[in-house]
Amino acid sequence: MTPAETEVAELCAELIRVDTSNYGDNSGPGERAAAEVVMARLAEVGLEATYVESAPSRGNVVTRIEGTDPGLPALLVHGHLDVVPANAADWTVDPFAGEILDGYIWGRGAVDMKDMDAMMLAVLRQMVRQGRKPRRDIVFAWVADEEAGGKYGAKFLAAKHPELFEGCDHAISEVGGYSLEVDQSLRLYLIETAQKGLAWMRLVADGTAGHGSMLNDDNAVTEVARAAARVGAHKWPIRLTPTVHRFLEEVSDAFGIPFDPENPGPVLDRIGPLARFIGATLHHTANPTRLTAGYKTNVIPGQAVAEVDGRFLPGLEEDFLATVDGLLGPKVRREFVNHDIALETTFDGDLVECMIASLKAEDPAARAVPYCMSAGTDNKTFFADLGIRGFGFVPLRLPKEMDFAAMFHGVDERVPVDALQFGVRVLDRLLMTY
Known part of the structure; x- marks a missing residue:
């Protein structure tokens, strides 16, 4: 050793x-x-x-x-x-x-x-x-x-x-x-070549403050809650980036199953718990994570806030943000809490070749494949x-x-x-x- x-x-x-x-x-x-x-x-x-x-x-x-x-x-x-x-x-x-x-x-x-x-x-x-x-x-x-x-x-x-x-x-x-074992003769080693972009967003609604016992058609809590619910419930369409498409093809080949880009579910079923990693890279995601409003139960607040963890696919940030904005409604505005780029590079070059060779030298059953994080x-x-x-x-x-x-x-x-x-x-x- x-x-x-x-x-x-x-x-x-x-x-x-x-x-x-x-x-x-x-x-x-x-x-x-x-x-x-x-x-x-x-x-x-x-x-x-x-x-x-x-x-x-x-x-x-x-x-x-x-x-x-x-x-x-x-x-x-x-x-x-x-x-x-x-x-x-x-x-x-x-x-x-x-x-x-x-x-x-x-x-x-x-x-x-x-x-x-x-x-x-x-x-x-x-x-x-x-x-x-x-x-x-x-x-x-x-x-x-x-x-x-x-x-x-x-x-x-x-x-x-x-x-x-x-x-x-x-x-x-x-x-x-890290490895994903297909069988004793084949292990896929996932090399990250792409990352989704980051859009942590604050959704803000302004309304009319007032007594909790009275009628109020301009309730900020109601507006922001509806907006957060629409964002959270939205079914994002599958959009396979080049990295994700290649990964799914490689997995399909390794397990000997057909690959349908319109229905990648059978491929995800074969990779076990790693489907949580990979499944989130088939489309954008936007998950509401926080709700904040008010200071007392009988006071309708003048402002309410929700926060959303958004992740967008490489090359598709404008599509993501336009969809989110369309879900918010006219009384809710969006601000960034944290915003970072998406990445995607090709699976080639001298460094990639050395990675592949180094893995195979230590594990002859290794096959390196790119994936998106x-x-x-x-x-x-x-x-x-x-x-x-x-x-x-x-x-x-x-x-x-x-x-x-x-x-x-x-x-x-x-x-x-x-x-x-x-x-x-x-x-x-x-x-x-x-």
């Missing part, structure tokens, strides 16, 4: 034990303590790193390892140190204990995404200890605040410290590279602000029975130890050959 395989599980557990919960309002503990762990582990092998705080305790770590060919563009490998909060009472184990039980590492961040943070550390430490240099410069970044949009992490670094990413034209990061990652920021083309690639060979989709932001989040060991073998091979 290689040094990276030996230590990756404990590195992951060590990072999980540092609570970096992100509540979205800058009230959490921040990422500094986890960043200090990263820097300490880098220092042990003689690597210096740049530490940048965007705000008190909002820590980011960036380091660069030089390649043998300065003429090649650099590669960015990035992961986020923050995690979503966890309620310990709901969990089988303490979500911040980093326990290793039954072949799994348990805890908040085990798959989102302290597993990749640990894999990056383990592979980098191994490369330095063994005196091996990659072909090109590689920039490793452990960043803050991805779970709340990246204001204190990727967005801050891209705006204030773009020099740290000089020469980078491609990137790899989270939510891709229903949410978003920091790859959006690095593309929009610095022009870096990103892919989701955290290589994990998973047990067939594992409900991987449920691990993201879920209770009892965990990752198999042997999946991490597989991952560092693939990642090391990729970084040394690309």
Whole structure:
């Protein structure tokens, strides 16, 4: 077993034990303590790193390892140190204990995404200890605040410290590279090449305030509730983007079933719990999530607000927003709470070829396929602000029975130890050959 395989599980557990919960309002503990762990582990092998705080305790770590060919563009490998909060009472184990039980590492961040943070550390430490240099410069970044949009992490670094990413034209990061087992002779590894856009919206209705006992035909609560209900109940038509179309074709071929673009349901039925990931990429989504109005039961408020989590398909933002606006009605206006781009890139190029080769070298049954992610990652920021083309690639060979989709932001989040060991073998091979 290689040094990276030996230590990756404990590195992951060590990072999980540092609570970096992100509540979205800058009230959490921040990422500094986890960043200090990263820097300490880098220092042990003689690597210096740049530490940048965007705000008190909002820590980011960036380091660069030089390649043998300065003429090649650099590669960015990035992961986020923050995690979503966890309620310990709901969990089988303490979500911040980093326990290793039954072949799994348990805890908040085990798959989102302290597993990749640990894999990056383990592979980098191994490369330095063994005196091996990659072909090109590689920039490793452990960043803050991805779970709340990246204001204190990727967005801050891209705006204030773009020099740290000089020469980078491609990137790899989270939510891709994991396996979907068809049978013992074939495993599909999903590489993320597209992400839906983000439109968190505030729906606002103004009405006439008054006493709750009187007649009122201009009730803001009624207006915004009707608008939210229309948006939430809308049946969005299937619109297959190039990435989603290819993914469904690949799955159909793997399982030996016909593919009907007008009825992709039979294909989704074959991929088990991952249908939750993929199903949301067949069309736009808009889910009401909050309702706010008033201050007393017998007072009709003059304003009412609903919030909606909207996700639009790549290339179809105008279609999405026009449909939403048509559902609102004349008395409800729309504002953005958070707005971010959609991404879609092609499944080609030297980096993709190296991903495919690295997977097959460690798993001869591997077949890499592109897919679209229903949410978003920091790859959006690095593309929009610095022009870096990103892919989701955290290589994990998973047990067939594992409900991987449920691990993201879920209770009892965990990752198999042997999946991490597989991952560092693939990642090391990729970084040394690309």
